Amino acid sequence: MSDARVLASLIEEIPGAELVRGDGDAVVEHVEHDSRRIEAGALFVAVPGFNVDGHAFLTDALEAGAAAVVVERGRRGTWRHLPGDQPIVAVDDTRAALAQAAAALHGHPGRDLTVIGITGTDGKTTTAYLLTSILEAAGVRVGRLGTVDAYVPGADIGSHTARMTTPEAPEVQRLLRAMVDAGCEYAIVEATSHGLALHRLDEVAFDVAVLTNLTGDHLDFHESFEAYREAKGRLFSALDRTPIRP
Template identity: 60%
Template sequence: MTNPPPRHTERTLASLLAGLDGARLLRGDPSLTIAAVHHDSRLVVPGALYVAIPGFNVDGHRFLPEAAAAGASAAIIEAGRELPPLPESLALIEVPAARPALSAASAWFYGHPSRELVVIGITGTDGKTTTSHLLTYALEAAGARVGRLGTVDTYLPGETGHVTARMTTPEAPEVHRLLRRMADAHCDYAIVESTSHGLALHRLDHVDYDVSILTNITSDHLDFHKTFEAYRDAKARLFAALEFAHDKGVPKHAVVNADDPSANYMLSFTNARPVRYGLEARDAEIVARNIILRPDGTAFRIVTPAGMAEVDLQLPALFNVMNALAAASGALAVGAPLQDIARGLAACPGVPGRMERISAGQPFEVIVDYAHTGDAVRKVLEVLRDVCQGRLIIVVGAAGERDPGRRFGVGRAAAEGADFAIFTNEDPRSEDPAAIVREIGRHAESAGRQRGTDFLDIEDRREAIARALSMARYGDIVVIAGKGHEKSIVYGTESIPWDDREVAREELARLGYRA
């Protein structure tokens, strides 16, 4: 993709070098003009700056010749890396670390768009996407123009577009390209879902945050972070970023879930004004009272230092009350009126792939949800148990090349919370799909469940969904968990088109049910 011309910036190597810590121009003309910034040699266009990233599987320095052949006029390289033969025409900039440099170069190229927006970052193990959608509606109800960058989609006023990459936080060039679009669309706010991966890998280093929001922290992504402490510290980077963000004349706020044990740890990284929300913590200043849980939504009174308001959410479950409190806290932090916030929260219809009902006239409920960790699966099952009149049946798996602890968590949660479980594939990647499924089943057995009686191992995901639907009777609920909104399933290195919602509709049609 060719980058659109950025605004408000001088695009010479000299101006880039001024903003790159520890950079050295090894060769090339400082007055050289840059036409694009890429870290993927396949996307390089004439005049581009190519940033060679040492990846987990391949080193981007290997592709410098390809980038030069595609017309790159300059490249950023990491100090100490062995370089292949390169044409003398390719300007070279050496930096201590390439990933932070990619972030700096991307922000530079697009004219530091986050300095033209009030940026609200959301991090946490669960609830980021729902909170970001609720916050969008709350701010729009107050009359603001809002852009959003997250898991399910990118959003600008009047348009929405799906993110194609299978990650919440894109690489830095895409982050700043989208922020530039938001700034040029005259958005007042940019809501950025900020994952631990994105923060740890420096994709968000040069986003100037004004508000940081924590939903919660539970053990996850330990395949990448290795320890819970490293995972928590990655998320803490969002709060530390408030200390270095550009001053836009907007007070900085640190919003935390006071019920979460990591709340005070996050606040220790910043001097920003703390805002605490919660249901149980004594120091929470934004709370929910008189909570009424329904199968189709939730009603509660939000109590804040700015007053009280009645909220009627279209989203069920207590955890969505917490997500609504997080969104309301973020909106209050930037000065939105409480009554507008309550109206906006009520208007939010939910998030694709999050507790999404699939209705084709069948006499049982079918729910598709993104829950893919033990904690998330347990929460979903607890919510559905309260409204289930018959059996609660779950189809769920665990991804390959991810924290193996997920398999234990998912297996135990399904065993303890469902009447019947079918364990199946969920992005096995390079691992043996059958082995993953069997391992989840063994964890269910360790919880006292019996294979064949209480659960099945069905490797093929379509077959697993079809089997669950064929088992269901009047009053039952079938929840298909793990993928939610995702549009593909990964086998090896190949991404195959897949949508749990569409597959569910197709298999319901085979059973004779049509909307």
């Protein structure tokens, strides 16, 4: 369960975030990118999607009780005349901000785990299950976040909709927090090319990266094999950003 945070404190952990309306005293209890799931205390992050733009639902989110909204500076026309007086936070990239805000709200749980990221065209789930079995046989408490399921030993983690890809950043961080709260030492995370390219895994704090293989796939999204390979490579680049553990 995440701790509530005062908005002003939370946005200090989002690089380049600027409070452009309202004050920072609002209390944020959860981070959400889907306006249909907004409840009181939510920080709604307006993410441009493939078919719809979250900025089109800012008014809906505020009317549903959002404590504040996060918008992109480059889409000023969508938010400068919003009704009400709830705080508006402007950033350069709301997808990146979604991951940063979710990780901050949950206390950066990945930093309290040894996180093994697995990427590749095929074999991610098999490798994740094998590693889970090996670590558990060694007496290590381990959680797993995959494309078909999520596993936290002894915990009721609620619903995790399998979509054959990485869930959005708020769900990733919620599950990592559940692993920490359940006493896990390790987390095994399947890192899809979509999840890496769309910043869903930006704040996971990977310690180990595994590549199973690389063949042409998902080119409808990445458009070229080079872009697909670059997306997979983001997992290895992420290792450089993980804080050194004492």
